[in-house]
Amino acid sequence: MEDILNLRYALDTFYFLVSGALVMWMAAGFAMLEAGLVRAKNTTEILTKNIGLFAIACVMYMLCGYNIMYPADGNGIFPALDFSFMFGGDNDPAEVLAQNPEEWYDGSYYSGMSDFFFQVVFVATAMSIVSGAVAERMKLWSFFLFSVVLTGFIYPLQGYWKWGGGFLDGLGFNDFAGSGVVHLCGATAALAGVLLLGARKGKYGKNGEITPIPGANLPLATLGTFILWLGWFGFNGGSELVLSNVEEANAVAAVFVNTNMAAAGGVIAALITARLLFGKADLTMALNGALAGLVAITAEPLAPTPILATIVGVVGGIIVVFSIVALDKVKIDDPVGAISVHGTVGMWGLIAVVISNEDATLTAQLIGLVTIFGFVFVSSLIVWSILKTTMGIRVSDEEEYEGVDIAECGMEAYPEFTSSKV
């Protein structure tokens, strides 16, 4: 029996580590997506933000976020911080092997370190969403300071309410892998920042005209989307948390299939919607459609049949196009469409749970949605406001015109390719 327990533990840990590595890879996806969708003169800075925020997220989540979100004693919103994790330590093999296998899944069935690894890459994902929306005009170091607060405190607190066993979990709110906890959270923090930051110079004219500002490198943006698609198999697939028996293995496989089908549905829907609206096959809408499908299925990738998962993605792909158009109409300037992809469609994902999951109620889903949006919006707005009034959050007009790359990083991303500023 000990042999079986050893093997189960090893397999479930490995499944967690592989899933976590795929989610870590999403950091590269966001970096490429955002670098491809901004102008050349703002590319170095967005890359710096992306690698910097990932590092900050890892350190802050280790120092306090993980303990806030998953308190060791299981109590309270502000738990007594338990730093045992930071100083090493994992499940005691003797205790693991002494468990009754029948009660296995109530016990410690995989490495605690692997759990931290899987969780830490999630908080980085939430933060990556923000960087795209505030691109091309936000100060680098203000952004990093906001990253410290979001990854160390805001994200873990609302994450605790659902995944740490807090009140949203008690209310029956369903969010399998984080349409709300991760994607809506990141998008909401981004929205608060964008509102305080204002639009890029030249984006919206005095008479309501909207000037498209095309991204400098669409192959990069496409690569980023494919990376995110791949990484999402870890994001959703790993969120089943257990693999090692027939039922769980079937569940993980269903999550993989549904995740893939929703993305596929999102691509097709966004392509056709954009074609009908704009008369062309809009690549950036197709990319956002893929991501919208993925965000939409993230709240419930297990319960739907593959064909229902496709439909959830299709709806996400349609919504995202209209949301991007609508945000532009109200002059909320989001260079990469992150608020629409992760926010608007994140909400759709939370609501769509009730279609396939019998245990979900619309009330609980809406309470969760409103709670996450409300808390993250208000707390982010406070933090952004403090940053704005102290060190400032926006670069000067001249720096924006010259490009933030030179101002903030002192180097161009493509020094040989661009002869004039756009």
Add this chain to the structure above:
Amino acid sequence: MEDILNLRYALDTFYFLVSGALVMWMAAGFAMLEAGLVRAKNTTEILTKNIGLFAIACVMYMLCGYNIMYPADGNGIFPALDFSFMFGGDNDPAEVLAQNPEEWYDGSYYSGMSDFFFQVVFVATAMSIVSGAVAERMKLWSFFLFSVVLTGFIYPLQGYWKWGGGFLDGLGFNDFAGSGVVHLCGATAALAGVLLLGARKGKYGKNGEITPIPGANLPLATLGTFILWLGWFGFNGGSELVLSNVEEANAVAAVFVNTNMAAAGGVIAALITARLLFGKADLTMALNGALAGLVAITAEPLAPTPILATIVGVVGGIIVVFSIVALDKVKIDDPVGAISVHGTVGMWGLIAVVISNEDATLTAQLIGLVTIFGFVFVSSLIVWSILKTTMGIRVSDEEEYEGVDIAECGMEAYPEFTSSKV
């Protein structure tokens, strides 16, 4: 015993899902490879085709392709379609755990959903091959319609003949992971399209001169090749289908090693061949050499020793250079060399099986090769012809000169980097 059955099932399912995720990643590889090898003005469109075809392949294979290729009742070329899969359902845990472990490998030893996931990314691979060969001049929406037919019907039908238990399987035709079923199939469909489509303007002069049209972004093409190389470990490695005992684990490991060695052999052979022919170390030939090595070993990556696998790859790397030169001589214009890499070398791969696999016969291999080529060529030619006579398959001369990106997608891939059309 139940514990063992649970663990086996979970491990084999996980192995399948990881392999499938690697194959899904090949979609990004094809997208980057093709985007790197076309001109800047046709890049957005090839990216749109690549993400669009992947989505179409997933949906069509779910709707009908999977059931045609692996009919639930095991009968006939046109099985009564069984939509049970589409509406969910997987192996019943009770039935799985009641199996006699000795007869395990005749039963359901991994999740059916994971099988679908692994198979669906294969059909996308076949379709990805087509997009490169018809690049820079084919209409976007005609291409998508062809994708619907190939991924929903043509690919599954010929796939059924071998992997679904059809007549090619009965004849002793060997094709481990699809040198024929996937790569030759894709290349043949591409050839039919290219013949109807004609060459790009300016490629072939009146007096037989050939104008090289260099790719706009070779780092992207190199990245695409490395992605494909990585993904191939899932493509070939997953095709062993089982992992969970010593013999099978050894087999999967051998497949990994042989796949890697064939690619390495292909690179070296193509580099030296190109150096001897052209006097330079031709990067695009090195990349095609890697892919040629991979395609060549795909029909039998298990039986050869590592050194024989290297040789199979070396021969593939030599063949691909001569095939690319030869196709140009007969004015078959394939911007990325896909027909040579996947078609010519796919044939070599099918034939090379007889060198290492004692169970294979040259006759059976040739019958399989001719069957796949003949069926896919004729059926594709019919579909392309219908598209040509109805909606047309080629953009206008002016659109081709301006670049299909503006005409089809309304946006440039690199708006800041290119000041004039090439």
Add this chain to the structure above:
Amino acid sequence: MEDILNLRYALDTFYFLVSGALVMWMAAGFAMLEAGLVRAKNTTEILTKNIGLFAIACVMYMLCGYNIMYPADGNGIFPALDFSFMFGGDNDPAEVLAQNPEEWYDGSYYSGMSDFFFQVVFVATAMSIVSGAVAERMKLWSFFLFSVVLTGFIYPLQGYWKWGGGFLDGLGFNDFAGSGVVHLCGATAALAGVLLLGARKGKYGKNGEITPIPGANLPLATLGTFILWLGWFGFNGGSELVLSNVEEANAVAAVFVNTNMAAAGGVIAALITARLLFGKADLTMALNGALAGLVAITAEPLAPTPILATIVGVVGGIIVVFSIVALDKVKIDDPVGAISVHGTVGMWGLIAVVISNEDATLTAQLIGLVTIFGFVFVSSLIVWSILKTTMGIRVSDEEEYEGVDIAECGMEAYPEFTSSKV
């Protein structure tokens, strides 16, 4: 019991194969990193070097390197070469299953082929380090010849001293995943080459001024860094060699977490150090900081707590900035900073082992460090010297000015993006 042995073997083999695939992926990371940090006119050649050296490393390691590093009879520095591996063969299932499970970990507990696969991608990593440092001025085919010698002989010999059971292992030298055996080895070979090769034209002025030569494509360099970060989970995580019980699974998970934290620490430290020194958030330093953190933790990613791992990475991130500045001062021209990242920080990693691992002694670490550096430096210097006096190692001044892409490969990497030479 046989069932357990089968499953253990399969799981440990699969863990090895997945880890190896991640390390293979690092080849793409080095290719993108280096392609992003050189000028556009030298990009095709660095890509050709990167894919070529990977192929050469695989073939040479199969032909002799693996047998030198892990001699079948366990004796001597120059073992009687055993070609059994090359001709196939793996562990006999009957022998594996007849083992006493208690003595399992002394026996053959995973596929020998999977071991080769994991080892072969390590030698390619070592060689990839060299290509960056000698970029923009070294002859392509001389580089390939050096690759043959390093991957076939120099690397395996010093690898044997530690990992093959040689005298460094006997002395108690600790190098978990290769801060010394892989990274210092590669950097030392690069240093020897750079010293014989000299700096790029225009880099160092007569009056001591240093002209920065910016990389042409920073998104590529960032992508390369993320790829390496991901691949490092296989590099360090796979080096635990066993996964299949609670203790080992915990160990692998700890290695994942520590590897990630060290990289994060490296990014933050390098960003802040560069900001203090140069006044800007230097992206290339942030990237090198990530890699420095990874190199630093590689010699001992298991013993530290996550917070200590972060500190090891922080120190690495600080060291790398000063090392890059210092090497420039003494006119050692390393376009990508590879000698600093893998050499200087590799040394720090070897020394840092004594902080967390009680079994390590500073004496043994220093002996290992000096041995690897001394042997690789002298042997590489001899090989580079022979190449220099026979076929030459440096391109002509005119070729360097025009770019090695045209001279060596006959094609530009970005033919449409660059109108004039930089």
